[in-house]
Amino acid sequence: MERSDDIFVPGRKTIDEVFDKSTLEVLYELMKHGHIQSMDYPISTGKEAKVFRALSPDDTPLAVKIMRMNTSIFKEYRKYIEGDYRFKRVGKGRKLIYTWAKKEFSNLKRMYEAIINVPMPITFSNNILVMELVEHQGGPAPMLKDVKLNEEEMEEVYNSIIGDYHKMVNEIKLIHGDLSEYNILYSDGDAYIIDVSQSVPTSHPRADELFQRDVSNLARYFQKSGVETSEDIIIGTIMEGNDDHA
Ligand SMILES: Nc1ncnc2c1ncn2[C@@H]1O[C@H](COP(=O)(O)OP(=O)(O)OP(=O)(O)O)[C@@H](O)[C@H]1O
Numbered sequence: 001m002e003r004s005d006d007i008f009v010p011g012r013k014t015i016d017e018v019f020d021k022s023t024l025e026v027l028y029e030l031m032k033h034g035h036i037q038s039m040d041y042p043i044s045t046g047k048e049a050k051v052f053r054a055l056s057p058d059d060t061p062l063a064v065k066i067m068r069m070n071t072s073i074f075k076e077y078r079k080y081i082e083g084d085y086r087f088k089r090v091g092k093g094r095k096l097i098y099t100w101a102k103k104e105f106s107n108l109k110r111m112y113e114a115i116i117n118v119p120m121p122i123t124f125s126n127n128i129l130v131m132e133l134v135e136h137q138g139g140p141a142p143m144l145k146d147v148k149l150n151e152e153e154m155e156e157v158y159n160s161i162i163g164d165y166h167k168m169v170n171e172i173k174l175i176h177g178d179l180s181e182y183n184i185l186y187s188d189g190d191a192y193i194i195d196v197s198q199s200v201p202t203s204h205p206r207a208d209e210l211f212q213r214d215v216s217n218l219a220r221y222f223q224k225s226g227v228e229t230s231e232d233i234i235i236g237t238i239m240e241g242n243d244d245h246a
């Protein structure tokens with residue numbers, strides 16, 4: 001029999017790399033504890049994570065992000081965890097991935113509580129993060145890079161993102177660290193920031209470098225999309241009223 005994307009075979013370690021025994025056990029626990037009612041379909045398959053649409057017991061659409069247990073990316077992750085005062089114990093191997101998921105949950109929660117437009121975090125366990133699904137026209141929301149917007153809509157997205165980044169830096173003192181049109185979702189007129197596992201406090205040794213990278217990504221994308229802006233304008237707006245350095 002031909003195997004299509006048959007990812008739900010329990011215990012088969014090789015299948016699609018995310019559903020190993022321990023991950024299935026965690027999913028089962030999340031279902032048992034009433035966080036997830038059903039897993040629907042994959043929305044995104046990347047090298048670091050696979051994201052599924054799911055449903056909560058009260059039929060709220062969810063995004064379930066399963067971090068891969070992929071040893072080749074461990075080294076990369078360490079760079080973002082070491083130096084973060086909140087995560088003194090980095091851990092090795094599996095533990096490192098668990099810290100990574102916990103870090104994403106904690107960053108998301110801080111942003112959500114600061115009323116930054118991010119998906120509402122729901123829970124996390126080991127390598128699994130559960131959050132609200134951002135939707136657009138009844139399905140999972142597309143990345144900003146994949147939507148066609150008119151000038152006015154693009155300007156609104158720009159203002160919303162820069163406003164959110166201002167709150168991130170000044171109110172909760174976090175730097176996103178991977179912000180671009182790939183990590184912004186477009187939902188019926190609103191822009192949502194996602195993928196915050198690598199976000200670091202402004203006190204992190206790499207904060208300046210990551211901030212600069214985010215700013216260049218934003219300037220490049222929004223300029224290309226017709227918004228009158230520049231790296232200097234973006235930095236000026238984000239740092240307005242800020243006495244310390246990002
Ligand atoms: N809350 C959400 N609502 C809707 N879609 C989401 C949500 N979270 C993630 N996605 C979808 O899953 C994709 C990957 O998520 P994310 O950017 O968080 O993972 P990633 O770390 O970039 O993974 P990889 O690097 O392996 O691609 C997103 O581009 C988006 O399409």
Ligand SMILES: [Mg+2]
Nearest residue numbers: 182183194195
């Ligand atoms: Mg991403």
